[in-house]
Amino acid sequence: MLLKNTYNELLKIATKIRSYIGIGALTLLIFIVLFAMKADGKSYVGFVTASFEQTLSFNGKILNGNLIAFIIMQMLIVHVPLLIALVTGDLLSGEEASGTIRMLATKPISRTGIVLSKWIAATIYTFIMTLWLGFLSLFVAKWMFGTGDLIVLNSNGLLILPEADLAWRFGASLLVAFLALWTVATLAMAFSAFAKNSVGPIVSTMSVIILFTIIGTLDVSVFDSIKPFMFTTHMAAWRSLFDDPFPTGEIIESVVILTAHIAGLLLITLVRFNKKDITS
Amino acid sequence: MSLIEVQHLQKNFGAFQAVKDVSFHVNEGDVFGFLGPNGAGKSTTIRCLLSLIRPSGGTLNFFGKSLNENRSEVLSRVGCIIEKPDFYKYLSAQRNLEIFARICGKDIAPRQIQEMLDFVGLNGREKDKVSGFSHGMKQRLGIAQTLLHNPDIVILDEPTTGLDPQGIIEVRNLILRLRDEQKKTVLLSSHQLSEIEIIANRMVIINQGKTIVEGEVHELLEKQSLNLEVTVENAPKFEETMQQHYPHLITRLLYKSTYHIEMLEDVRLEMIQRMVESGCGLKSVIPKRSLEDFFIKMTEK
């Protein structure tokens, strides 16, 4: 029953126009960045190497597909959550708003089954979005700009990663980025269990992300104790995959915290939806 | 055998008691009328029956088993429409039925979906998106999804609400076919009380969250007094005659010169004779013994 309803949920997502807004917007954004880099990428690279150019010369192809992919991921990781929430924030509340929740909840599938199948579908959608982000940023960028070593700009300097060392780093970073987006998807779905329309959960999700991000960037000691536990702190954990030496401990910590968020939020959704009186 | 047994059902929304004490039972093969004025607790009761709402107290048994403990099994044998059927508007009628077929607890072949669309008269429209459907068409599609898995019990909550007269007739005919052709046990709540009178064999009336009366429709109707609706030409003369010969009967002026007479004893023939003789100009005499009267009387108590 769970699998059958998951198929149903995927079918609903696949036939809703709103699902393609995210993919369309993502595609458009990536192509805008690709176009901008094609037109004026050299000045961007100049900006990166400016601090050293009097002493050192950078030989080789700095502006390559790997760098563009990295830039795209860095830029879009902030905006993709909105596109994810657009779909996952609608999963339960959308059924409530349209009244179809009555039809669904009077079928022999359990409430837990309904939530889990929607969550699995949300997970698959999020995974597809992450893959699409990875495909466009990596493959299209490589196709347009060629390949090469990756020059990563950190706040404490430059790190050059050899090309041969990049495939697994991109792969793993996409997985970690997926984990962050999955957390957002589950958060939006949790809000969705409390709402009767889809606008509320989407706005609430984005508000939480913005609020937590602001708290995270405030250099105020009051928040220091909670910062490590906020999921937004770990939303950029994918970037750690491009660090050298490889910060295994930090990455494991981020993965654990994000996974704990997903589990916690899913539990809240399950409890709330199981206790909910459907009166719409 | 009772297919549905409701005992002392209660439901509180915070401090508000929507259902205080509702009990009734539905037998196999019944078309069971579920009546009550607005706000009586009908919808809440039906939602409890379908596990949309968690009851605060009482027991709900289907097929002799607790709903709470056998939810999936019970719901796989029940089909329902709550208020209005809502569908995924962006999908076709067929796709909608396919979606519900997948989670109805039984294996439904594509052929059965087509047959059900034919049964409710939606053949030829199966590929159309539901967003383009009229309310009546959605209602018929709702009945199709209700019957798709061949349920033992069909629960219809106000299925004719919002329909035009044509739609009401269509849905009524469909329910009659359910009763006559498919021998389904039907629980029907409706504001169309005349409908219950035509279709149902048993019924319950609830008011203010409590059961008022439950029983066979014809027995309940027989218990009530026989009434007449009389239209005359000379109203003063009529009133004078009634006062003179039948002062114990309750007579109400309905409009102009039409009166409602509550007959506490069957003196119809004698009364008509006197009217004719008194020269009050008797124009029509219509016997009135309806569920509507009964319903009003019961809920006014």
Add this chain to the structure above:
Amino acid sequence: MRIFLFLLGLSCLGYVNAQTADALIQSVVAKINTVNDYKAELQIKAAIPFIKVPIADATIYYKKTDKFKVESKGIAILPKQGLSDLTGFLSNTKSYSAILGEDKTINEHKTKLVSVLPSAENSEIILAKVYISPTDALIYRTVLTTKSSGTVSIDYEYNHNKQYALPSKLTFNVDIKKFKMPKSVASDIRNNDKKKKYKENEKGTIVLVFTSYEVNKGLSDAIFKED
């Protein structure tokens, strides 16, 4: 025998003393000028503050008089000064004045310091201290003071191509200015944990190891065209 050796030593010393700074430089330039072109494999090891870079492999091409190209598969970091410009600068004797300085032993090679002062006001090089071994007419160390890049010192090691004055290893010590990165650009998390205290200027080292020299085999001009 001892007397003979002593006399020979004296005569050599006298010969060295007699040489002027210009002649020393010319001896080196003469060697360099025997090279019309060369190609070599290059391994670049850079240890630079603020930059983490893996060992890079590259191919280096040179053709008289000033065609120079480094072709690397990946990103390679090279010093801005001292790699391709010094020999050209020294070849043009009219563009500087040279002063002979003290003796110094560098990596067991006895050298003489020649301080080179450019005559042109707009020259990037302010002062070049070149340590030349008079015995084999090879540069073993150069210390360049430049207008914009601070001081760069280069140590030279030679192997098979001494006759061309082509080094087998160059070790560059460069000044690196403190790296300043706008926060909006770098968005790595937890960068607070990693912050090290850097001085305003730090020293960096770049080691270039040359192998598989192909000298005077003839190189096409097409190689030096920009991609």
